Amino acid sequence: MRGKIDIPPTIQEGFMDLFMKDYYLALKENIFSGAPMFSTELEMYKWITHIINNSEVIDSQKLVCASSPYKSDRKDATCQAVDLGLYPTEFRPIHEPGDGEYNRHINWSRIDLSIECKVHSTDQDPFDDTREDQQPLAAARKKALSHILTYVENVFMHQHRTFHYMILFLGHYARIIHFDHSGVYSTVKFNYITHGAILTTFLSRYSHYSAAQRGYDPTATRLERCNPLIAQMRKFGQTKATEHPDDHVQKMFNDSLDEAWPWHKLEVHVQRKSGEPEPQRGRLLLSRPERVTRSFVVGKPQFDAGGVVGRGTRGYVAVEVDATGRLVGPFVYLKDAWRVDHPGIEREGCVLETLNQHEVPFVPTLVCHGDLEGQATRSQDAWAQRKADNPRIKRSFKKHQHYRLVVAEVGKPLEEFGSGFKLVSAIFCCLLAHQAAYEKAGIIHRDISSGNILLYKKNGVWVGLLNDWELSKQVNAPAARQPDRTGTWQFMSARALNNPDKEIVVEDELEAFFHVLLYHAVRFLPHNIDPDSVPKFLEDYFDGCSTKGEEYRCGMAKLMAMEHGTIKLSTYNTMPASLKFLHPEDPNRSHVLDSLISQLLLSFKEAYALDPATMPGQEPSQVQTGEDIEAFWAALQAMPNVNDKGPVTPQKPKKSRAGKSKAPKPSRRSKRKAATAAGDDPKPLSLKEHRPVIELFREFLSRKDWPPNDKGVDLRVKGVKVKEAPVSSGEGGSRSTKRQLDDPQPGPSTSKRSRI
Secondary structure (H helix, E strand, O other): OOOOEEOOOOOHHHHHHHHOOOHHHOOOOOOOOOOOOOOOHHHHHHHHHHHHHOOOOOOOOOEEEEEOOOEOOOOOOOOOOOOEEEEEHHHOOOOOOOOOOOOOEOOOOOOOEEEEEEOOOOOOOOOOOOOOOOOOOOHHHHHHHHHHHHHHHHHHHHOOEOOEEEEEEEOOEEEEEEEOOOOEEEOOOEEHHHHHHHHHHHHHHHHHOOOOOOOEOOOEEEEOOOOHHHHHHHHHHHHHHHHOOOOHHHHHHHHHOOOOOOEEEEEEEEOOOOOOOOOOOOOOOOOOOOOEEEEEEEOOOOEEOOOOOOOOOEEEEEEEEOOOOOEEEEEEEEEEEEEEOOOOOOOHHHHHHHHHHOOOOOOOOEEEEEEEEEEEOOHHHHHHHHHHHOOOOOOOOOOEEEEEEEEOOOOEEHHHOOOHHHHHHHHHHHHHHHHHHHHHOOEEOOOOOHHHEEEEEEOOEEEEEEOOOOOOEEOOOOOOOOOOOOOEHHHOOHHHHHOOOOOOOHHHHHHHHHHHHHHHHHHHOOEOOOHHHHHHHHHHHHHOEEEEOOEEEEOHHHHHHHHHOOOEOOOOOOOOOEOOEEEOOEEEEEOHHHHHHHHHHHHHHHHOOOOOOOOOOOOOOOOOOOHHHHHHHHHHHOOOOOOOOOOOOOOOOEEOOOOOEEOOOOOHHHHHHHHHHOOOOOOOOOOOOOHHHHHHHHHHHOOOOOOOOOOOOOOOOOOOOOOOOOOOOOOOOOOOOOOOOOOOOOOOOOOOOOEO
16 A cells, blocks of 8 residues: 555645535534543444444434444455444344344445444554654554455445545544545544544534445446346346356356345446547537446456455446346446546557457457546545645555446456466467557557456357456557556566566567466476475565565566576475476476477577577477367467468478479478477577567467376465556555556565556
């Protein structure tokens, strides 16, 4: 959360003026003035709950205070529970027999306002008003900050919110905190015995606000179990499952119909496509409505980026609802995100529209997209006011705009690849997509990562789908659009990590594709790393970082691999060795993938301007399995918008005029194949353009010696998701996920995937 917390010097400054403009119209009587000395948190729970519920401050017909300090939500994997909360009266959590009044399960999908209690006013305060960045240094206070961020993250995860309030009681002191995807904005710590009228008035105003004013998204309708759409969703899933029992999309939709999770109808405010005329105004009849709204029903998200600050991206397998209230297929994928609203940043749907117009293969097909009107973060405005008065403030709050995108394809995670061949073929497809986008449409992706390469079934085979173009840019556009580096930490090039202002170019993207390949190969394919050391290797190579001053830089494991063209395992194995991928049936033989990895490492070493390395040639395996290979190439040949779709085939001798056979002039690819087969050192590839790397991948995908059953168990720590280090939007919080390095937290202390 570095740089994402702000606290104005007084209660009146910033916080109330921005978030509750009518706050001081009528200050209420202080209901907290008689607070006793609390020796335990239980005393605080009981007293605060009693005071709030037995006063006339809140509208009891609308909201009620309930305590839930000990029992987590049954569907929450974090097992966290905030102490108290305001709930809609009709959905107040009830205590189970024998549990007592103060021992309910928290309900993250219903809580309206969170309340946390701490006995000590300083030792457990998650903010430090004396520090410029308000970040605590003491371990107990850091833990308190982590806890409240987890609570709010759970609210954002289980509900559709534009923002959320929390009251923090610290002994006889309190804070009122506003959370949105731009940042965390808190009042100063104030004594509620003497200044509790502020808190009383806040509660009064809050309880009389509408749902939208309290932070609920008005474009998301929760479907209660009596809603007719619920029955339609169940029936739609069952009918389609019968028709298509092996359809992975159908299975994903059925899995999302989790009875313990809230289901919603989500609106998309459709943006006009480029070239579409403006609606007529004035005396003329509108040729179309000024705003077209399409609705989709969704269950549990198939993907949730987590975090509090940042994009907060969620992905759903969705079905459209027509004007009559009926579900109409096919299944689509709906992405809900808080995009960075910055001049020059194009909406992802506009990028996809351009890619689709240029017939770029292996990218999503746009259905509709648009910003949700009136839903933008506000914390950046309060920060901007403070920064104008005090230019020394260094924090950077970004404006985020709520946005939804719907595409036709529903993919599955790359980690579900079936074999080494299918892993490489999926990445090959995305290389073709990246090349076509760059050369046909003049667009560069800038966020090649594991999560942005999906598996998608086309013409009966699994191919790759290059997803998530929200950080892309026009190749000739100005480079510095945002003050942060762009990408996903774990898969960014070493050069980009060491140069925050570096413009991302093709060479960086090709290196990112390599890191994605290496990441999945080490997790699932046979190699010579001690299995118990794999989690440590993944952490060092992908999550590792070094520092220069206050700036995060590339970790040494990745940097050394790029500079030396080999990955040393002395830290992870008993016997010093370099990383090798092995045949699943014979550890004394090399996997076909090993030669591909070695060739790419050699090319990166050359690109990083070091002396050429000597890479021994690899003897090919004798296992013959051509079924997957033939099906893959046949599927690509059937796609009209794929140019590079042919496998490598032997060249036939040409006839000379005298009728004698004349050997053709060897190509660069055939020279490399001959050199490798003869045991000579292969030459490094040029990484300035796509073609050499694509040719290398095609060459290896044309070989018949891919072992069919080479995928093993996941050697990464079970239950821990690799963090996508912080890059473009600085998704902070306890499970943050994406992109710009606002809040870099790479390293062993975090387990989330952080996108910078």
